[in-house]
Amino acid sequence: MRQFLLAGMLGGLALFLSAQAQEDVLQGFTSQSSASERQWEAKFREIPDAENQREYMQRLSARPHHVGSPYDKENAEWILARYKEWGWDAHIETFQVLFPTPKERALEMVEPTKFTAKLQEPPVAVDPTSSQQSEQLPAYNAYSTDGDVTGPLVFVNYGLPKDYEELERLGISVKGAIVIAKYGNSWRGIKPKVAAEHGAIGCLIYSDPADDGYFVDNVFPKGPMRPADGVQRGSVMDFPSSGPGDPLTPGYGATAEAKRLAVKDAPSLTKIPVLPISYGDAQPLLAALSGPMAPKEWRGGLPISYHAGPGPAKVRLKVAFNWDIKPVYDVIARIPGAQEGEAWVIRGNHHDAWVNGAEDPTSGQVALLEEARALGELVKQGWKPRRSIIYASWDGEEPMLLGSTEWAEEHDKELQQHAVAYVNSDGNGRGYLNAEGSHTLEHFMNGVARDIQDPETKLSVLQRLHLRQIERARNAEDRQEIRQRPDARIDALGSGSDYTAFIDHLGIASVNVSFSGEVDEGIYHSVYDDFYWYTHFADTDFVYARALSQTIGTAVMRLADADLLPFEFNDFADTIRMYSKELKKLANDEREEAVERDKEISEGLFSAVNDPRHPEFAPPKEDVPPYLNFAPLDNAADSLTQAAQRYQTALAKASISALPAASLAELNEKLTESERHLTTEEGLLRRGWYKHMIYAPGVYTGYGVKTLPGVREAIEQKHWDEANEEIVRVSKVLQGERDLIGSAAEDLENVKH
Ligand SMILES: [Zn+2]
Secondary structure (H helix, E strand, O other), rough: OOHHHHHHHHHHHHHHEEEEHHHHOOOOOOOOHHHHHHHHHHHHHHHHOHHHHHHHHHOOOOOOOOOHHHHHHHHHHHHHHHHHOOOOOEEEEEEEEEEEEEEEEEEEEEOOOOEOOOOOOEEEEEEEEOOOOOOOOOEEEOOOOOOEEEEEEOOOOOOOOHHHHHHHHOOOOOOOOOEEEEHHHHHHHHOHHHHHHOOOOOEEEEEHHHHHHHOOOOEEEOOOOOOOOOOEEEOOOOOOOOOOOOOOOOOOOOOOOOOOOHHOOOOOOOOOEEEEHHHHHHHHHOOOOOOEEEEEHHHHOOOOOOOOOEEEEEEEEEEEEEEEEEEEEEEEEOOOOOEEEEEEEEEEEEEEOOOOOOOHHHHHHHHHHHHHHHHHHHHHHOOOOEEEEEEEEEOOOHHHHHHHHHHHHHHHHHHHHHHHHEEEEOOOOOEEEEEEOHHHHHHHHHHHHOOOOOOOOOEHHHHHHHHHHHHHHHOOOHOOOOOOOOOOEOOOOOOOOOOOHHHOOOOEEEEEEEEEEEOOOOOOOOOOHHHHHHHHHHOOOOOHHHHHHHHHHHHHHHHHOOOOOOOOOOOHHHHHHHHHHHHHHHHHHHHHHHHHHHHHHHOOOOHHEEEEOOOOOOOOOOOOOOOOOOOOHHHHHHHHHHHHHHHHHHHHHOOOHOHHHHHHHHHHHHHHHHOOOOOOOEEEOOEOOEEEOOOOOOOOOOOEEEHHHHHHHHHHOOOOHHHHHHHHHHHHHHHHHHHHHHHHHHHHHOOOO
């Protein structure tokens, strides 16, 4: 038994070693340039220093620094001075954006008893910055409309479309009501949007202790989780439909002189007033509800019976905002490229926070800063990156990606011409590498992760991730796939951070990177996300901040230095085949569900199992969906797979050093175009700001990604004709990509040895 195990292990080791030998020459490098790259990267990884990162965090999170606050500007200027000190060519680029702040917030229960919500996060004695109340933004949801509404209360679970189907079966309407929804399971802005679509007049969102409180772990300051009065701030702008960024300058830069919409005409504000509250404030409201018991899965961790309502609790919600234009300060820094200065590798993390923001965003910003210091150090030692490197410390991310979106919109033409890739982070924890992004960079990110050591286990972060993925797999089939597939899969990008404009709007290949999985985080967007919390409960010794600098810095250097850009298409084609399989299953499941439900309705099942004392209505009968024609997508995926294999074969045979400079430049141009080719000028239906045909945030999930979004959302929303049309449209895009990859392969095949 033991011997057998050993043989198995040796076999695994041999495989691993041969895989590593293949990786000795980095993809896109010659054997000579690869050796030199490895030396510079090794020097780079020695430089980032955890103690520096701790100091930067203490400095940047010392006071509240939201958009428009004095400390936001001070931080931008401090970051600018650091870039300059480290030898970068840096400047601040300012945009003028609509940023509402609360003028009035009131919530009271008027029936059956009186209760006035506190709407305050109290200071905590051991936590010095929690008492900076004069500078703190109160808890609110940015881009909620003004409103003063009174109505019966209805509990709507997470406030998703399927929760309203459930309410309908209980005979509950939210028309004219104020809904109370739990945070979680969707991006927060979906909740007021869906509530308004169902006729609600106001929306409260609270953090339930089962998801974000004492049910998870001890609450702050004894533990990391949300205390009873802690509140999650956040934006509720309808960005999935309208696009992120300044609501008054959709699609173009919010410069001082830009033409602006009137606030009342901005399409992305909510239709009804919204307010986030604590579970301390939510409990008396929920406890005063009667009506049917909320379905089992809806109930949370409060010591009450969760009823759905409506009423008898009746509440009054009043919010009013200052609709001011505020400056955002993007700090932009640059190291010029020595050979291909016109090609840009871009790296960003925001610096603004809702309050003190030690975790979000400072833990990511301090990783970025140590990368910037280290890269500056390498330049002093004689390192000359082939391409230009641009580092960006964005402002205004929290309200809705304002600084990065406005910058990307203002420079759209240049970016589409010059940008090779965008690498993002936005906060950091401890544990496992979490990389998401363009699948043309999946193989590349595996290569980077292979070279970074995990601070806790001393495994490579790739090995640790690989084993974690096996542990997390749902079934034996998935485990087998993970063990056999040469590269670890990365997830696709939805939204929720500054990569959005780069990938979704401009078609620039992007990745988002962090370490996560070992920190329980109950302070998100509250006054308690601060230096005290971070240094007691998160990456307290900053070893993962250092690992993040090492990971992203290595990726940036490799992208900037490769002779031939390291895009790879086998993983991309494989991912498309996986998505296509998922869509067929989704369409099939919808069909089977509709057939089954209609059968149950005609059998009289719902009236037979109905308890007249707890009545439930039968769901409405539905037309059975037609079969969709997936043939165009299958054909496109097949020919894409062949082109990807052809490119990889040609690359393995070709000697990059034999490529004349002009052909190399032309090839790099094609590779840069490979992500742009996945976009269309007209963009997604009904939301043309989103140009990418493979990835988009979901109209009804928000941050959560929808892959092949045109087809997937048409199926989910039961628009069958549209689904067929979208299959044809995305197939054409994939055929264009196939042609581009095929032509790049041909260029490589023609290299004379
Ligand atoms: Zn953030």
